[in-house]
Amino acid sequence: MKQRWTFRCYPTCEQEQTLVRTFGCARFVYNRFLAERTAAFRRGERMGYSQSSAALSKLKRDPDYLWLNEVSSVPTQQALRHLQAAFCNFFDKRTGYPSFRRKDGKQSAEYTRSAFKFEIGNQRLVLAKLGRIKVKWSRRVPVDPTTVTLIRKPSGRYFVSLVIDVQPAPLPVTGESVGIDFGISRLATLSNGERVANPKYSYRYQRQLKRQQQALARKTKGSNRYRRQKQRVARVHDKIANSRSDTAKKLAWSLVTRFDTIYVEDLNLRGMVKNHSLARSLSDAGIGQAIRTIETKAAMHGKSLVKIDRWFPSSKMCSACGCLRSSMPLSIRRWACDCGAAHDRDENAARNILAVGQAVTGRGASVSLH
Known part of the structure; x- marks a missing residue:
């Protein structure tokens, strides 16, 4: 490959x-x-x-x-x-x-x-x-x-x-599968309960970037000092991009070494960033970059990444009984089902992603919507 x-x-x-x-x-x-x-x-x-x-x-x-x-x-x-x-x-x-x-x-x-x-x-x-x-x-x-x-x-x-x-280098088979729900408050939530924090690099370097951009605004456009200051601004952007790439690669390596099959949602990120309230946070999280990196690492090491239908109601469905709620606003992070099961929103979605992914690929029990 x-x-x-x-x-x-x-x-x-x-x-x-x-x-x-x-x-x-x-x-x-x-x-x-x-x-x-x-x-x-x-x-x-x-x-x-x-x-x-x-x-x-x-x-x-x-x-x-x-x-x-x-x-x-x-x-x-x-x-x-x-x-x-x-x-x-x-x-x-x-x-x-x-x-x-x-x-x-x-x-x-x-x-x-x-x-x-x-x-x-x-x-x-x-x-x-x-x-x-x-x-x-x-x-x-x-x-x-x-x-x-x-x-x-x-x-x-x-x-x-x-x-x-180069020739792919297959990793040892573990027999394990995992579902992943990507988000903003947490970069990723795994179906086994693991949580990956969102580093929020743009916010971490916000003050440093602001100082460099303010210094650029004070320079005469087209001058040598303007050109040098513009490079300093670009270096801060490089730090943000490199940090985000490093996080994606470490997450991908951790997943492909532990799991044979990784299930994720086929997110419409291009449409999601049109929401001006979420655009900056979504772009900073680098969800698309993380998914692409996982897909590349999986192909490189003999593992598989499966994308499920983006319209599957992973957040609104109870992973315990399969009961489907009519609505689930983003403000609700924890909820309880009528069957008595208490759910963390992202962890419940990750479990549903794993279940429907295994059903689609024939590696698990079927999933029904009530």
Whole structure:
């Protein structure tokens, strides 16, 4: 299976200058052909990848755009493929309409096999028109990567991302299953009674982020001090994102080592964040990221993640007798059923998720709604 391994890298000053031009060319190609394809779409014409690629070859011969030839041709060509993928995702209703890439946002340049050389023995990475890149290898790369992506974050840090094909490493079978209810007050509640606290990283770094943003507001826009302060703000955002990612990975590893099958709800997170009262807390919790990480870890180690129907009334149904309540406002965190069972809202939902998941997969008793 394919995995993406990311490492910190440290280009030289000369390499940074070349990377700035490479990022600029890739961004220019992406934005130009996004505009051309949008205009063609409005005229009722079709412009796909092959037409864009032919137009790019013609553009490089134009005397006004000869600077496109100063960098490797692979990143600019890959920018067209990324644009094609963005349009495919849009037409398949997986994402919104492609947006233009910003100069002050995250920059990236992707290299295919023809534009880089990787030596497994001494872990050396050489890129076209850049030379050898100094990389901080946190673990040994066992195979040749299929693609290499150089990334510059708004914080000014550089990373290299490798796509490699590795064999899954199955973990021992435990014979255990678990249902998980994700939420805001607690990040996750397991059907066995375990509770995972929501770290709320945005609130934890709120004061630090506020100070840096206030300092940015006092700087003259476009000045060197403004640019440096903007990087300081971006570094705080990096801390929040890295902390959230670390929590998701630790949770996923804890689950796949203890359980063979993990059941979760197929949440409509895109619709949930439209609730302005919950949007910030939902985004800060990183529920979608946690589910994706668990799914990836499960596939990597021979375990399975099963998503149940999002319309299943897991919170309103008693896990003891199956009685279904007519309503269950979010303000109710504990409730008692007529059968005498007292429930914690999230733990009861997790138990119902486990029961219906086992019923659907044929690994447990059937679940009936009363």
